[in-house]
Amino acid sequence: MHLIRVDSVQRWMxxxxxxxxxxxxxxxxxxxxxxxxxxxxxxIVNPEQPSRDGLHALLKRALIVSxxxxxxxxxxxxxxxQRAHSTAVRTNCHVRSLVNEYHSLARSASAVRQQSEQLxxxxxxxxxxxxxxxxxxxxxxxxxxxxxxxLEILTAVEESFSEMIDAALTGEIQVLLRQLESSDxxxxxxxxIDSLLDLTQEGAHLCSMLxxxxxxxxxxxxxxxxxxxxxxASALRTLASVCCVDxxxxxxxxxxxxxxxxxxxxxxxxxEATRSEAAAVVAQITSPHYAFTQHLSSFLENMEDMxxxxxxxxxxxxxxxxxxxxxxxxxxxxxxxxxxxxxxxQLGAIGVLFEAFQDQxxxxxxxxxxxxxxILANMSVLDQCALEVLQHNGxxxxxxxxxxxxxxxxxxxxxxxxxxxxxxxxxxxxxxQQKAAVTLARLSRHPLVAQAAAQKHCIxxxxxxxxxxxxxxxxxxxxxxxxxxxxxxxxxxxxxxQDSDFQQLIKPRLVDSFLLCSNMEExxxxxxxxxxxQTSLKDTSGHEAQxxxxxxxxxxxxxxxxxxxxxAMPCTSASLSISEWCHLQSSQDVTASKQPxxxxxxxxxxxxxxxxxxxxxxxxxxxxx
Numbered sequence: 001m002h003l004i005r006v007d008s009v010q011r012w013m014x015x016x017x018x019x020x021x022x023x024x025x026x027x028x029x030x031x032x033x034x035x036x037x038x039x040x041x042x043x044i045v046n047p048e049q050p051s052r053d054g055l056h057a058l059l060k061r062a063l064i065v066s067x068x069x070x071x072x073x074x075x076x077x078x079x080x081x082q083r084a085h086s087t088a089v090r091t092n093c094h095v096r097s098l099v100n101e102y103h104s105l106a107r108s109a110s111a112v113r114q115q116s117e118q119l120x121x122x123x124x125x126x127x128x129x130x131x132x133x134x135x136x137x138x139x140x141x142x143x144x145x146x147x148x149x150x151l152e153i154l155t156a157v158e159e160s161f162s163e164m165i166d167a168a169l170t171g172e173i174q175v176l177l178r179q180l181e182s183s184d185x186x187x188x189x190x191x192x193i194d195s196l197l198d199l200t201q202e203g204a205h206l207c208s209m210l211x212x213x214x215x216x217x218x219x220x221x222x223x224x225x226x227x228x229x230x231x232x233a234s235a236l237r238t239l240a241s242v243c244c245v246d247x248x249x250x251x252x253x254x255x256x257x258x259x260x261x262x263x264x265x266x267x268x269x270x271x272e273a274t275r276s277e278a279a280a281v282v283a284q285i286t287s288p289h290y291a292f293t294q295h296l297s298s299f300l301e302n303m304e305d306m307x308x309x310x311x312x313x314x315x316x317x318x319x320x321x322x323x324x325x326x327x328x329x330x331x332x333x334x335x336x337x338x339x340x341x342x343x344x345x346q347l348g349a350i351g352v353l354f355e356a357f358q359d360q361x362x363x364x365x366x367x368x369x370x371x372x373x374x375i376l377a378n379m380s381v382l383d384q385c386a387l388e389v390l391q392h393n394g395x396x397x398x399x400x401x402x403x404x405x406x407x408x409x410x411x412x413x414x415x416x417x418x419x420x421x422x423x424x425x426x427x428x429x430x431x432x433q434q435k436a437a438v439t440l441a442r443l444s445r446h447p448l449v450a451q452a453a454a455q456k457h458c459i460x461x462x463x464x465x466x467x468x469x470x471x472x473x474x475x476x477x478x479x480x481x482x483x484x485x486x487x488x489x490x491x492x493x494x495x496x497x498q499d500s501d502f503q504q505l506i507k508p509r510l511v512d513s514f515l516l517c518s519n520m521e522e523x524x525x526x527x528x529x530x531x532x533x534q535t536s537l538k539d540t541s542g543h544e545a546q547x548x549x550x551x552x553x554x555x556x557x558x559x560x561x562x563x564x565x566x567x568a569m570p571c572t573s574a575s576l577s578i579s580e581w582c583h584l585q586s587s588q589d590v591t592a593s594k595q596p597x598x599x600x601x602x603x604x605x606x607x608x609x610x611x612x613x614x615x616x617x618x619x620x621x622x623x624x625x
Contacts (some may be wrong), residue, residue: 092125410443
């Protein structure tokens, strides 16, 4: 008897804290502050000005309830009935608190909403009662039957809870959008935009809800009115966050938002900060990670104006963040159509990018260098690019910069190393090395570039990257790119390769050289190469396959306020196209083979995207670099 009493008391003590604390809070929140109706009415918040703190509290409570429901599922799966009951009690209390918080946020409630809320509360109470019954028996048949009933009720609770939260958030979003569209007060509109931006930080689901409710349309209305120029930056930042989902990009296309962005970027009377936010939106919507981006028909119509404005922003950027956003947008645009590369060549982008690379005021992180080399790699498929690289001598740099030629800049990129132990920065340096090697391999089709690279000691650096895993941060993708560049240079300058390096890195099949320098299993590597070759043979359309292998993805980088880099711009790395893989794999002796006829390609996968937010805006690119 004594043991039974102790167990009962301990159980009661365990449950008391959760029940009393949350229940007391529910009761206090349910009671009016005053019985005087006149005084009480003065305390009611205007529904047109919803409390941001109240909305955040609602979202926080919803997150807690979601976590408790997940725990309850886990406890039921393990048949831990005592803990399942405790979790059910906590869930019931949190749901009641959430309903009360929602009532305090939106005082008016329809009969349908009240009915659904009451149904949810009844289901939660039923869940508590059933789990308690299961703690008093060991009958397996009874527990199995009850478990099925509880899981059914739990599923219904989860669905009802999600519907209630979505309805609550939709109502608050609609209030904010009405305030945005109907008010002429700059301060009120600014507060509404800030509230919308806060909502985008809660994840992709809320961004989708905002897009469906018309947030993109309302924000572009603000950006088209000169009287609201002071609000352009915050409106564009919010747009960049909303457009991290396909629904946002679709709405942007419908309201001709790309033309609006092009106008803002081209208008030099608008301050640089605002134009950089417009560049952030462009970088977000042109991310290679979004399939819908390929169907932005209006983008091709405005590409020349957009590319010109972005290049000017890169050239005149006053800070590293401005350059990063503008270059990220350009990097993504070069994936959309080869016309972007041709426009950039005509505008002298090669010189602008190399000069920026040497200017630490603008290019001060590996993430910015990643964007520069991405643009160069995508432009390097054009024949004229090689001549532009050879002609660059760095004469127009500021006095404090040491001028470097184009090939010397590529060599510096091959030597990029992280300045900290940050995994994100290390991944960015890997991408810089890899894309620099791919760029050098493509440019070395031109004999003069190959000779210049040999004279500037690019070959020893490539050999070092192949033989020393520490130099390439143990990256196999960097290894493959360096082997490809080394074999291309060896075809033009065989005398620069020592015999031992030739026998191990040049003469064997590419897969064999790869195995010598990596720790990967031979069977796995052979399988991968076979798959690439088979895919290439199946491509009978007459065009080179568009797919490429992204060896490493860059995600979760600093997202302080944007969903694109440096805030949330995810970016993938460069890789060789399938035909390049097959050619290099099959060549036994590069020095004796003819250069393959170049085909039109779109090879590197993804300069950037952002949001990263939610996970999202967590650390320096990205997301979306």
